[in-house]
Amino acid sequence: MVKEGSKAPDFTLPSSEGGEVSLKELRAARPSSSTSIPKDDTPGCTREACAFRDTQARSRRRAPWCWACSPDSLASHEKFRAKYKLNFPLLADPGQGGGEEVRRLRREGDVRQEGDRA
Numbered sequence: 001m002v003k004e005g006s007k008a009p010d011f012t013l014p015s016s017e018g019g020e021v022s023l024k025e026l027r028a029a030r031p032s033s034s035t036s037i038p039k040d041d042t043p044g045c046t047r048e049a050c051a052f053r054d055t056q057a058r059s060r061r062r063a064p065w066c067w068a069c070s071p072d073s074l075a076s077h078e079k080f081r082a083k084y085k086l087n088f089p090l091l092a093d094p095g096q097g098g099g100e101e102v103r104r105l106r107r108e109g110d111v112r113q114e115g116d117r118a
Contacts, residue, residue, distance in 0.1 A: 013069070013091040016077040021067070021091055031062060037070040037090065040080035045070075053086050069093050 012022040026032060035052045037045045049068065056066055066088040070077065077090040 013093050014074055015067075015089045015091055016074055016081055017089040021089070026065075026067075032065040032067065033062070034066070035068045037068045037072075040070060040072045040076045040090075041083065046084065049080070049086055050084055052088065053084065056087050067091060 010023045012020045015021050035048060037049055039045050052066070052068065067090070068088060069091045071093050072080075072090075073094065074092045077092060080086065081090060
């Protein structure tokens, strides 16, 4: 766990769109928009993911790179994305270390979730 007030260490997570995404890339892609999906294909997370999908046209004007982080596997992400036609990559984070840093970045203002104030 990162100590409050310190800079988040870099992490690299596999993406459902292939390849890997690092914290360094996320910071460079600012502004970006993110959401957290604790469990693929569950009622609450499906509503969240579909709402995020449906706001992408508006979000991409402010934050061109949109993504989500989840502890589920890439195989699970691929099925979930296809089933609900999700238009953003899901980063697989089974150890949830990256997800913790993503939440920290949101608090610090380095990344935003749809609905965050500018």
